[in-house]
Amino acid sequence: MMRNLAIFVAPFYLLTACSWGTGKPKSDWDALQDAKSVSCADLPLRKDDLRIDRVHIVPELGPSMILEVTTRRGVRTMYHLPFRSISSMDEETLVPLPVSQDSILLGAGIWQQKAVFALKTMDRGKPTIQVRDLQSNAVLQQFPVDTKTPWDLTDWQISGGKLRTLIREGKDDESLDDQPFLQLEVQLDGKGGAKPRAEPATQVIGQAQLFADAQGGTQIFWLDRGTSEKVKEPSFLTARWRDGKDHHSIDLGDKAPIESWAFQEGNVNNLLSYVKGDTLLWTNASIEILRLSKVPPFTKQNQLSVPISKVHVARPLLSADPKADYLFLPQWLDHELTVAVYKIEPTEVVHRGYRGVFKEGTSFHAAFYHDPSKENLMLMKSPANYTSRYSLCKMSL
Numbered sequence: 001m002m003r004n005l006a007i008f009v010a011p012f013y014l015l016t017a018c019s020w021g022t023g024k025p026k027s028d029w030d031a032l033q034d035a036k037s038v039s040c041a042d043l044p045l046r047k048d049d050l051r052i053d054r055v056h057i058v059p060e061l062g063p064s065m066i067l068e069v070t071t072r073r074g075v076r077t078m079y080h081l082p083f084r085s086i087s088s089m090d091e092e093t094l095v096p097l098p099v100s101q102d103s104i105l106l107g108a109g110i111w112q113q114k115a116v117f118a119l120k121t122m123d124r125g126k127p128t129i130q131v132r133d134l135q136s137n138a139v140l141q142q143f144p145v146d147t148k149t150p151w152d153l154t155d156w157q158i159s160g161g162k163l164r165t166l167i168r169e170g171k172d173d174e175s176l177d178d179q180p181f182l183q184l185e186v187q188l189d190g191k192g193g194a195k196p197r198a199e200p201a202t203q204v205i206g207q208a209q210l211f212a213d214a215q216g217g218t219q220i221f222w223l224d225r226g227t228s229e230k231v232k233e234p235s236f237l238t239a240r241w242r243d244g245k246d247h248h249s250i251d252l253g254d255k256a257p258i259e260s261w262a263f264q265e266g267n268v269n270n271l272l273s274y275v276k277g278d279t280l281l282w283t284n285a286s287i288e289i290l291r292l293s294k295v296p297p298f299t300k301q302n303q304l305s306v307p308i309s310k311v312h313v314a315r316p317l318l319s320a321d322p323k324a325d326y327l328f329l330p331q332w333l334d335h336e337l338t339v340a341v342y343k344i345e346p347t348e349v350v351h352r353g354y355r356g357v358f359k360e361g362t363s364f365h366a367a368f369y370h371d372p373s374k375e376n377l378m379l380m381k382s383p384a385n386y387t388s389r390y391s392l393c394k395m396s397l
Helices: 030-034
Strands: 038-042 049-058 064-071 076-081 095-097 104-111 114-123 126-133 139-144 151-159 162-169 180-187 199-205 208-212 218-224 235-240 247-249 258-264 270-278 283-292 300-307 317-320 325-333 336-344 349-359 363-370 375-383 388-394
Touching: 030 336, 030 349, 049 104, 049 363, 049 388, 064 104, 104 151, 104 162, 114 139, 114 151, 151 208, 162 208, 199 218, 199 235, 218 258, 258 317, 270 317, 283 325, 300 349, 317 363, 317 375, 325 349, 325 363
Parallel strands: none
Antiparallel strands: 038 388, 049 064, 064 076, 076 095, 104 114, 114 126, 126 139, 151 162, 162 180, 180 199, 208 218, 218 235, 235 247, 258 270, 270 283, 283 300, 317 325, 325 336, 336 349, 363 375, 375 388
């Protein structure tokens, strides 16, 4: 499941619904000369809002998005943003979701044929998990929870009447990036009996995602960078939900360093893409694409490779429409950047050119297929006059 993950910082200037890539590049980099312009639009804000702090993509709803926002008075709030196309996004499409200042999003999706979202919040001084309607903000279910410690959301899944979410605890003396994940499961209809409790997810540190296996079970996917006693080299691992002993390692074929990666859950198979080697020094660098089976131990079905030379790259982004799988690879040289587009065929990776010419300061967060508009979209963030702004861009494939 795709979620927002800030991955790359590098700059540019933004106009609502503008077309990028038409300006004159400063360098002689051929990729910039060939890049096609892209049509983009800012995510809307209301006049009393200052900035969007975080964007959560909800795949089951279009996708739509949940925005965490700070108002000009310093108040935290949320919006649900359903949209038919990026040109139709405006203030009127925002659905306000007023929340208390200590509320933390835990996930969103479909439950009992309703669009819902879940929060950890305080109710009468006691920590509580609430399930709310995404349209009306009405509280549909409420559960006591044991801890008052702040949580940070990483990924979630709503399936079979259960919310499963990966979180980390906010601690003053420890970086979130160094903390192992916790697994939280909530029986949304309240019939489970026991209080929801966050349990340790053994060895899962850093970037991680949830996905469903062929039997409908929940799995955790992450990269062990070789910091544990058992794993000395970088290795992609899967673990069954709430079963720390059931680990599977993905065979990569070599032990080269891994800079960044992306994982996409598919209907027939899953896709893993990662940047191998050193793209700053251009040492044995390549982008690797693996098709993985849907059945544990998620064996590698095939592996494709594209060399990376004389360009710096950011984290790859994966997107799939009904006809094809795509890889978007942000890359830069001499303080200007573009996005390379690749179509992932069964036996080869086909370069489909470049999209956009961007300046330093842009970060790319996610790519996804938007069913209402039949477009592959990319979520990005760029500096504006006083604060950064999130935007969606059509990749025009």
